[in-house]
Amino acid sequence: MLPEPVLLRAQAELLDWHGRGMSVMEMSHRSDDFGAVAAKAERDLRTLLAIPDFYRVLFLQGGALAQNAAVPLNLLREGGVADYIDTGHWAQKSIAEARRYGTVNVAGSAADGGYTSVPVPASWRRSPSASYLHITSNETIGGVEWFDLPDTGSTPLVADASSHLLSRPLDVARFGVIYAGAQKNIGPAGLTLVIVRDDLLGHAQRTCPSVLDYTVQAQAGSMYNTPPTFGIYLAGLTFEWLLGQGGLAAIERANVAKASALYGEIDRSGFYRNPVARSDRSRMNVPFFLRDPRLDAAFLAGANERGLMQLKGHRAAGGMRASIYNAMPQAGVTALIDWMREFERTHG
Ligand SMILES: *Cc1c(COP(=O)(O)O)cnc(C)c1O
Numbered sequence: 001m002l003p004e005p006v007l008l009r010a011q012a013e014l015l016d017w018h019g020r021g022m023s024v025m026e027m028s029h030r031s032d033d034f035g036a037v038a039a040k041a042e043r044d045l046r047t048l049l050a051i052p053d054f055y056r057v058l059f060l061q062g063g064a065l066a067q068n069a070a071v072p073l074n075l076l077r078e079g080g081v082a083d084y085i086d087t088g089h090w091a092q093k094s095i096a097e098a099r100r101y102g103t104v105n106v107a108g109s110a111a112d113g114g115y116t117s118v119p120v121p122a123s124w125r126r127s128p129s130a131s132y133l134h135i136t137s138n139e140t141i142g143g144v145e146w147f148d149l150p151d152t153g154s155t156p157l158v159a160d161a162s163s164h165l166l167s168r169p170l171d172v173a174r175f176g177v178i179y180a181g182a183q184k185n186i187g188p189a190g191l192t193l194v195i196v197r198d199d200l201l202g203h204a205q206r207t208c209p210s211v212l213d214y215t216v217q218a219q220a221g222s223m224y225n226t227p228p229t230f231g232i233y234l235a236g237l238t239f240e241w242l243l244g245q246g247g248l249a250a251i252e253r254a255n256v257a258k259a260s261a262l263y264g265e266i267d268r269s270g271f272y273r274n275p276v277a278r279s280d281r282s283r284m285n286v287p288f289f290l291r292d293p294r295l296d297a298a299f300l301a302g303a304n305e306r307g308l309m310q311l312k313g314h315r316a317a318g319g320m321r322a323s324i325y326n327a328m329p330q331a332g333v334t335a336l337i338d339w340m341r342e343f344e345r346t347h348g
Contacts, residue, residue: 064160133156184325274287
């Protein structure tokens, strides 16, 4: 979900942005007005994440899956190898895509434990000369989140942060590249954020499509081709909203409170179950299971009746999953907990 004040503001400005008599959707991306919208969005994002000056911020299209190709196409040296950590569904997508463009070494994997934790770095087998090491910093389906970043030395750390970017402060300087589809925690589908360290520009493979080439897009201010203008505008409104909430430290406190209330309820009686190691439990995506999966349909139907939507687990995982992104208020989590208790009383 998106913050209601953001949607209301977009609604109020839909037909007439700042007295211009038109929507942001109708503006040329080359216009001064849109340029100001994009520049403010970038400024506010830099403020929120304290992005150092030696990183470029790119507003692109194609989603995180396009970035799964863009990362090797931009960073994987000729004849080189890239290290990947396999933490589940989305990591595997990244790995499969990277294999199309070069040699991939799966340096660490959580497969042994059924993808219920972040594999400990001591168990990894890294390539000595890897062009980069890729992690999926929040596994959206498995509900596994990285809280301790690995120390990769001089090897650039790359993260698919699609489902938790801006949920808490992040030390950007630890990364070579961070990318995220906006649609989980930031704005509408269609916008992809890329944060890339300057020294990683200029090494793209010859066959890298220009629209995915970080150097081309950085030099063009993300306007090598038409950027997703309305998505940038809405993301900008979300950035403003986050700053108004007190920034990422404040939203992290709210997210911790929501997640611990929900996990507390899941762990309380054994009627519900979450298999993820406690230290690696995602604050954004909380999968949970009933002992008897035949009750899932009744749980979900009752939830829908109470306005608790989109709780069905991913088809690859089954069960339930509560995605409690930034815009989900504590009251939404409380309503879910109330329903979980009622359901346990009547079906337990
Ligand atoms: C949702 C999601 C994706 C999907 O990427 P899109 O191309 O934006 O659809 C990729 N990675 C993660 C971690 C996700 O949560």
